[in-house]
Amino acid sequence: MITPTRQATPVEPEAPHVPLTPDPAVEEIPFHWSQIESTDYREYVANLRAIGCPEQMIRDIVAADLISLYRSRVEAIWQPTHHAYWEKGRQTPADADQRQQLMELNSEKSAVFEQLFGSPLNQQEILDTVVLQLHGSERELLFLSPAVREVALHALEESGLQQQLEIESRGGSRDYQKPFDEKMEILADVLTPHELDEFRLRYSPTAQQLRNELAYFDYTPDEFRTILDSRKENSDSSLGNLADRTAATEQIRELFGDERADEFERVTDILYMNARQPLENAGLPVESADTAYQIASETIRQAQQLVQDASLSVETRQYEVQALKDRALTEVAAIMGEKPSKQLQKSLRVFMHAAESSIEQP
């Protein structure tokens, strides 16, 4: 049984009732805050309600009150090490025992709030409000109407999935598909099929990856959906490999034919993207991206052939690969301009370095 008490905040001594402002239309307020204050949270809440204080404001007042009440207890367990601005101190995080104590304190605080208002204290919501941040499911569900969004968020919160996802993400978890699937299952109970499908098209990991791939491919929203559905049914993980477009191109060929597939293969290759993006960012014509891409991809193909040619000595192969690289770097810089070609040059260096490294020593 929780017996909540609070520290009554010192109030100004009771003053005679006086008008608030010179505005004669404003009547004097027929109460003093000292009549509301109480060391008993139940009484405090009841008093606030009795004067018609809005419910959200009551919750905010009590939340702030609890945070203040527990602050000294939190600090007694752990607080950040203070370093002067010129000191290079290492921040000592709470140890396991301290973390446990802090979690227990948090639960205790939340339990007081829950007994007063019927739901636990949502500290994340307070943090999001105070620092004005949007993240996670709240941001993802913004495309829904406010009423539907609230129901969906409530369903996710009730399931405990939100907290679980936050703990996992703090632990550095990189599995995006599983949490997404779990979210879809929960949302399926509260969203219409159309709303759920839109959520999938916006936020599934496959959709997010596909949008990056298709940055320079000309497609309609329906075609996007078709490709996405096809990827969902196909478990081949190489579909998303930007360095090898074979599997993904074949998929497009089956869906849309040869011409679209050839276009797809070209514009979704990482080399093409690295040629085109800097030109677009700099506001330059993008036509030279094609030529530069052809040079880069042909150079890499020749290098890959060279390194396998056992009829040549190791030194010859290394020399020839280096020569190919230097020539290609010069050519793409000449075609695109020195600065816009940096990104493509970078990719080229990485590919050529990989080719050189694969030359087997005798």
Place this chain on the structure above:
Amino acid sequence: MNRLLYFSLFANVVLLVLAWHLRTPQVEMTRELRAVASNTVFSPTRPAQRDDRNPSLPEATLIWDRIETSDPAELIARLRAAGCPETTIRDIVTFRVCREFRNRLLSAVAQQQWAMDYTKRSSWNESHKYLSSYGQDLRNEMIYTLESLLGEPWQTLSASLTGWPGTPDNWQATLSIDQRRDLRALETRYRELRMDFQMSSITGTLDAEDVARLTESDREQQARLAEILSPQQLSDYLYRKSEAAEYVHRNLPPAQSESEFRAMVDVALELGMSNVRDRAPSIGMETAEDPEWTIARDQRKTALDEQLKQALGDQRFDEQRREQDSLVEAETQRASAEAEQRERAEFIARAESLGVSAEDAGLFMNRLEELQPALEAKFTELEQALTGTPEEKQQMMMAAVRAELEQIAVETVGEQGIELIGQMLEQQE
């Protein structure tokens, strides 16, 4: 192929297992609060009811109507007139203003979400950029509003509601509200400008033109700072928040005193050192970096060292380097010992879940450590002898590692060892 990869593979598997295992921590409330002043027993199932209120309060429920107003300044005045404590006024008004701004943000972002073509990457990029920029502007406006209304620095106002322990660093308390507003706007603007360069810096594609633009941007920022801050305030700012100060903290040995730190920052400021301009590219990106740029960066570092020697003296400079090396060594050892303890604990926990005793699990770990040099040599030899494509070689190595681990596991913990190794390797996959 890196032989150590296979040993770290094992540790990583165990770490993944632990991350999964600790996903949902169980918390229990065990303590009770202090006794209530009232004699009434509080029933956890009964929410606060009207009868709990102070009987001296007037019956009318429209009292709040006489306080309520959409104007936060007027709200503060009315609450004060009602004798509301300042801290409660602060909490009420901070929450109210923050919620209002949050609703504005939600509304704006929702509008954008409805309007965008979400199948296109360009739409997402624009949306993200908008949210970041608009959100930051709104945040700055909110902070200015609250600081103006309540007369307290934002660090104090926000800490009171977030409950973050400790005393926030409030060096800006000496600045006026308008100065703080202008400083925030300036920092936001130049942070956004710098972000473009940061990505180039990470990927090793920063070039001379970028550096020139960055240098000019830094110069402009410093000129604008001098317009906002007094000479003393500017000095405080540069030693705390400049790119040069951040560079010193991140890259140079710790200073023994404030004056030493300031001397180091002075040198870094003189040379225009910054983490954006002077960072080495990320691991794996070294081959992508322009060789000329590598040389230029190294030359700047040499110049920095020379000037630091002049500022601190040769003896102190060398002392700092030795201290730094000791710190790095101590930190590496500490991290390594922690990691080893963690890996051991995780493995033992996993083994116990399969019915293997903690003692036997510990024996397995000890045996693995003993055999590590011999296993390394064995795998090195094996790797050199293997033929086939890289994928085939990797599969053969994995099979060999698995076989060895299983054999050791069976010798130390029994037949369950096979399942233990199998589960961990599956988890890794």
